[in-house]
Amino acid sequence: MIQRIQTVFLFLVAVSMVLVLIFPIWQQVNPSQTQMATLTAWNLNTIDVESGDVIESELKIFIAILALVSMALALFSIFQYKNRTRQMFLNMMNSLAMVVNIGIIIWTSHSANELINPQVNGAFVLGFWAIFAGMIMNLLANRFIRKDEMLVRSVDRIR
Template sequence: MIQRIQTVFLFLVAVAMSLVLAFPIWHQVNPDQSQRMTLSAFSMITMDIATGDVISSESKIVIAILAILAAGLAFFSIFQYKNRTKQMFINMINSLVMVTNVGVIVWISHNANEAFNPQVNGAFVLGFWSILVGLVMNLLANRFIRKDEMLVRSVDRIR
């Protein structure tokens, strides 16, 4: 049924993955405080802090594609409530997509940090942490789906 608690968790997964698209993921400032590098779901932008001019911009669309895919899988999983096994499988695939997204972000930010300012680590911000919140919500949804499946099987066994 669509009004189960796992539906709320899956909706929160979709919201969390939408936050990845809306907010920055990683920031870094160079040693002389004159430039700032910001990673978002769509691009990596290096800006001059004093003037606000964009020095360079690189497309990082793979992060946005993975975030949109994870949000889409979460919405699709909400409407698979009649087949709990399929719903758990979709959520497992969604977890893999989100973990892949985290891996891609860490790899991109590490490489950018090495080139920009290797003495100081950059800071992960809201966009990054929302992926981890989405991952936890996805795991909670799977737990409650599995709980429902075990309840249905126990009732069938009693009959």
């Protein structure tokens, strides 16, 4: 049934992936406070702090693509409530996509940090932490789906 608690959790996974697409993921300021690097799901921008102009921009579309895949998997999984095993498999694949996305973000931010200010690490901001929130919601959805599956199997055993 679509009105179960796992539907709410899967919807929150999709919302968290939208947050990844909208908000910055990582930021770093160089030691002289003149340039700032900002990583979003779409690109890595180097910005002049004083004028606000973009000095350099690199396209990082693969982060956005993985976030869109995670959002689509979560929304598709909501409507797979009749086949709970398929729903759990989709959620497992969604967790894998989110872990890969986190790995790519950490690798990208580390390599960008080498160019801006290697002595100090940058700060991960809302877009990065939204992925972890999505992973937690995905795990909770899987837990409740498994609970429903166990309930159905126990009822079948009684018949």
